[in-house]
Amino acid sequence: MKFIPYTQDEKFILKENLEKNGIKEEFSNTLFDYARFLKVLDLWNLENKVNHIINLLIKLFIESGATLHKLDLNFPACLELKPVIFYVLEENKQFFSRIQHLCLGQISDNLIGSAATLLKALAKSTTKISTIELQWVEWWLYYGIISALESQKNSLQEVILDNCDFSAEFEVLNKCKNLETLRIRNCTTRLLKLLDYKVSTLEVVDLQNYAMPLVFEKSGKLLQRLKLELDGEFRDESVLLELLLEALKSFCPNITYLSIQGIGFSTQLVELIGNLQNLQFLSLWCDDFDDIPEEILKLRVIQFSEKLPFNIEIF
Known part of the structure; x- marks a missing residue:
């Protein structure tokens, strides 16, 4: 059964006839205003x-x-x-x-x-x-x-893993012969260490990224698209950041798409960009400009611009 709302003309005629019989009523948008008749509410039922x-x-x-x-x-x-x-x-x-x-x-x-x-x-x-x-x-x-x-x-x-705890059952993912893309968001470091990472696209968001050098070593030359969002604690660990960038430069030379959020504008980052000869797309969010002396920052920006490929897209 389907109830079709009255048109304005039909409402006017009905209201006029009701008023002739002493009934004064304003119509809601629907034919029946069920909520007005509710007396008892049983949430379980x-x-x-x-x-x-x-x-x-x-x-x-x-x-x-x-x-x-x-x-x-x-x-x-x-x-x-x-x-x-x-x-x-x-x-x-x-x-x-x-x-x-x-x-x-x-x-x-x-x-x-x-x-x-x-x-x-x-x-x-x-x-x-x-x-x-x-x-x-x-x-x-x-x-x-x-x-x-x-x-x-x-x-x-x-495969997209979002806010997942570690489980040995995830090892089944290493059997996937045609896996191309892996996105890991807000998961545990143990989960990072379990997987093989033989993928061309990798996204890692807000992890304790201490395992990332090992991840890059596993990915190797297969990795072409990388997105990293570093958590606040990791950003303050300069030694770990250097290890991460060095591993990325050493093991993953074929990256064409790179997006990193929450990283310092360091000389290691500039060297990494210069080492990625196939880079076509670059997105960086650097949050430490205020901590770098002006003259050093200017020099680093010049070095950065000189190392960029001519056909790159920057966001």
Whole structure:
């Protein structure tokens, strides 16, 4: 059933007829203003109704013949997937068969089993996922979840890890033969040390970047696109910054895209830029200009400009 709002002319005629019968009422934008009639509110019952409707919608989507290209899974505490969902998924494998992008977010404690079951059903239905994004997943929730994605090792091209704890299960990512892009944001240093980094695109954001020289050594000549956002503590460690820049200069000469935020405008940085002969795009956010004497800063800027390739884009 579908309720269509009255037009202004219809409202005027209806209001006129009502007033003739002694009824004076102002109309809301919709035909019925349900909230005005609310006397009792039961949040538990409302949550159950909403959960029931969500399950009905998911069941309808699956049975209608839909084929997803992207799946974003977040499991709030109020969501409880009914057994019938897993049954219809088994009967309608086309629903997951073309998924290319999978995003897995926060999982409530009581829904770990449902999440693992759902991912196992997905693993049976497709081997074509090219991008996997994991957000805010705690280490004790990983059991069976990452392993369920091992079937994607031949298709996976991009992995995004955002605010994830360390888990040995992430080692399965080292089996991905065609992995090209790895983005690690706000994760633990132990996770950095676990991965092989045989990728052409690497993004590392707000980590305790003590493992970065090792990361660059693992990446080597394969690395072409690099984005670094250094955390506040790391910026103050001049020795560690020198090690990072020296490792980048020594092991990764083929970089064409470089973006670094939160780094000092040092002579080591200038030398690095001069060493990257294939550099085409450069974005720097240096935050220590006020600490450098004016004459030294001018000289360093001149040296920096002389080392830049002619065809480079700077932002």
